[in-house]
Amino acid sequence: MVSIAITMKGQVTDFIQMLNDRINDPIAQRRLVLLIVSMALLLDNMLYMVIVPIIPMYLEDVLDWGSDDEAVVQAPFNATWNSTYNLTAPPKSDSSSDTDYAEGGGAVGILFASKAIVQLMVNPFTGALIDRIGYDIPLMIGLIIMFFSTIIFAFGETYAVLFFARSLQGLGSAFADTSGLAMIADRYREDAERTKALGIAQSFISFGCLVAPPFGGTLFEFAGKVVPFIFLATMCLVDGILLLFVMKPVRLERSLIPKEERPQGTPIYRLLMDPYILVAAGALAMSNISLAFLEPTIAMWMKGTMDATEWQIGFVWLPPFLPYIGGVVLTVYLAKTYPNYQWLVALVGLIIEGVCCFIIPFSSAFFVVLFPLMGLCLGVAFVDTAILPTLAYLVDVRHSSVYGSVYAIADISYSLAYALGPIMAGQIVQTIGFMWLNVAIMLSNLLYAPVLFFLRKIYEYKPFTDECDILVADPPPKDYSTYMQNGGLPNGKIKEVQNLNGENHLRVGKNSENTYIGNAEIDYFEPKDPETYSFYGPR
Known part of the structure; x- marks a missing residue:
């Protein structure tokens, strides 16, 4: 028995030593950083979407919000995901579909949008804080806040408590998303590697948005409201523990550098005065407006125009995930082969989005509507994967290579689209119709696309590369x-x-x-x- 205990102790010691060696190895460390950040982004977006099939039905069943007098609180998400996964779809009204579209401006629509609204307001401050204290501490703060907001979601029973939890999640996302993207940009300094790493992180974001509604709906149906949120809270805790161990050498290294010698980040107001950064941030906002405004309204349109069944409404967003991944992979390849033409990739992405949005209202069958949605997600992948590394490059060549504030601007662009979508989409469709909503999105994308020509000049200057940032395993990029x-x-x-x-x-x-x-x-x-x-x- 003693020999077995000694053997097990030796194995545990060897395992801990192996982990410590991996953490202190620069190449392995940055891969672990990418894993931790991708996991944090996955959890954030799962929490963002997991409430879609749960909260509206919970408010209707438990708080008795399902009466005709209070129908205004039913959001388009309720009809979308509740009916999708056969949970408790709201009773079909004999009134016009316009009324259903307009329901997104009610209490549930505001509840869904509150995360993005808080994120939008807090990001300028989190960006400055990240520039000042580093990336790991704000990421840990974000994970802790997300943990507590998830716990509140699990046990909250009133609309006010759920609204507070949703807003608290926005605060956590402002820390976690911004610091996570900035940490990836800091760890991966070579342009092609940075594009690849950020593309992987974006794939986790997309996967989280895709898998969360069926994940939450299924667990809610068979295990209750608490279980999916407890699972996500546990994953936040695990990710935070990993972050503590992986970033320990980085914290030690930073502590040895005097404060006056540490690089100083550019204030966010100065970055906002940079025309190149404004153009890039505008492209991010434009590319996400289409998804932010279509997600709350396309389900009701499919019911009204093609009499779509419940499984068809749920399935309609699954195939677009594949071209999104394909778009990320293609953009990474193009960034490595043609590094000076990322602006062109983003421009093509906006054009694809605009054309696909125009086609959607004219698709009269379920099988047909899949193709413009797949093209739409392909365009979003082109824009996001090309623009996020471009923002880091702009900071490298025109400002100080500290990335908190510039990715706070990127997060503001995302949050702006998703703050307006759940609240305004239904009202816009009620006023001008679903087709004209898509025409407006098409025009906004096509009119903004030529602005990206402005970014072609940014590659005339090359960033200074510190030899300390080059890993031994990295091959020399030039002769x-x-x-x-x-x-x-x-x-x-x-x-x-x-x-x-x-x-x-x-x-x-x-x-x-x-x-x-x-x-x-x-x-x-x-x-x-x-x-x-x-x-x-x-x-």
């Missing part, structure tokens, strides 16, 4: 010079001493992919006859 002095050996190949021919002083050559190509001369003397001369003594 480099080799200097050989006093009979140095090209390509590092060992030759016999007697084969050296007495070349003297400096010869400059270019190396590309470990191949010696060409030479130039600096104070270069002709080689002597190897039969009569040697550096290493007379022959």
Whole structure:
């Protein structure tokens, strides 16, 4: 028994040492950072969408908000996701669908939008705080706030408590989302790697939005309201613990740097005066307006125009996830191959979004409407994956390489779209109709797309690269010079001493992919006859 205990203790010690080595290894550490941030973004967006099938039905069943006199509180999300997953769909009214569209401006619509509204108001302050104290502490603050807001969601029983929990989640998201994206940009300094890492993080965001409604609806149906929120709260706790261990070496390194020597971030008001950053942030807002305004209204439109069934309404957003992932992968490839044309990728994405929005109202069958929605998500992936690394690049070349405030601006762009969508979409459709809503989105995207031509000039300047930011495993991105002095050996190949021919002083050559190509001369003397001369003594 004692020997078994000693063996187990040794195995545990070896495992802890292995984890410690991985955490202190720069390459492994930044991969762990990417995992932790992606997990935080996944949880944030799952919590954002998991209430869609739960809260409206809970308010209707438990708080008795389902009467005809109080129908105004039924949001379009209620009809969308409750009917999708066969939970308790609200009774179908004999009134016109316009009334159903307009319900998004009621209490449930405001409840859904409260997160984005709080996030919108808090982000300017969180960006400045992140620039001042670093990225890990604000991310931990965000995870802690998300944990408590999820617990409140689990046990809250009144509209006021649920509204407070939703608003508290917005506060946590302002810390977690902004610091998470900034941390990825800080860990991945090379443009192609940064684009890839941010693309992976965005895929987790999309997956969280996709999987949360069926996840929450199923658990709510079979296990009750508390279970899905407890699960998400537990995952927040696990992610926070991982963050504590992974970022410990970074905190130690930062503590050794005097405050006066640490890089100072550019204030957010100065970044907002940068026209390039404004153009990029506007592209993010435009690309997300389409989703923010279509998600609350497309379900009622499908019921009214094609008599869509419940499973069809739920399934309609599943296929677009695949082209979204494809768009991320393609943008990452294009960023590596054509790094100076990310603005063009975003421009094409806005055009695709606008065209697809125009096609949606003319799709009269369920199978047909899938294709413009897939194209819409493809365009969103193009814009988001191209613009987020571009914001970091703009800070590198035009400001200080501290990323809190610039990603606070990006989060403001997202929050602006999702704060207005749940509240205004139904009212707009009631006023001008679903088709004209899509026409307006199309015009906004197509009119904004040419503005992105303005970003093509940003690649005329290159950021300064500190040698401390380059990992040993990173290959040199460009050709480099080799200097050989006093009979140095090209390509590092060992030759016999007697084969050296007495070349003297400096010869400059270019190396590309470990191949010696060409030479130039600096104070270069002709080689002597190897039969009569040697550096290493007379022959």
